[in-house]
Amino acid sequence: MEITLVVLVVLLGLAVVAFWYSFRWGRMRRQGGVSVALRWDPDNARAGWHLGLGRYEGEVFAWYRVWSLRTGPDRVFERETLMIADRRDPVGTEAYAVPSDATVLRCESALQEPIEIAMGPDALTGFLSWLESAPPGRQVPRAS
Numbered sequence: 001m002e003i004t005l006v007v008l009v010v011l012l013g014l015a016v017v018a019f020w021y022s023f024r025w026g027r028m029r030r031q032g033g034v035s036v037a038l039r040w041d042p043d044n045a046r047a048g049w050h051l052g053l054g055r056y057e058g059e060v061f062a063w064y065r066v067w068s069l070r071t072g073p074d075r076v077f078e079r080e081t082l083m084i085a086d087r088r089d090p091v092g093t094e095a096y097a098v099p100s101d102a103t104v105l106r107c108e109s110a111l112q113e114p115i116e117i118a119m120g121p122d123a124l125t126g127f128l129s130w131l132e133s134a135p136p137g138r139q140v141p142r143a144s
Helices: 002-030 121-132
Strands: 034-040 050-057 060-065 075-078 082-088 103-109 115-119
Touching: 034 121, 050 121, 075 103, 103 121, 115 121
Parallel strands: none
Antiparallel strands: 034 050, 034 115, 050 060, 060 075, 082 103, 103 115
């Protein structure tokens, strides 16, 4: 009887967590979130990709990790300081860790360490449009 109760409590806990993730993911997608994989410390060969959702919130790009209990963003990038340093296709096993047909952007910022963002074609178009729609007088540096 006691073991059955423990198993039921564990299963109920897992169901609640699964519901929370499904609800959170769906809500953020409906509010304009795009699937984005992020990798910080890209110069480290062992740095891994983290799946998440990116949202444009005014002058910032907020990134929410998929498997996180946080209610707020895990990373926030300001449009004013973010610039694209390089663009490439996924190599090797990266293709399995990032969204399908993804392009990898190496982004640098005066305020944060370099990161790599991987996103599909539609998300990439939106991201570049958001980045380039800076206020008048500001030039957006681009990689050649």
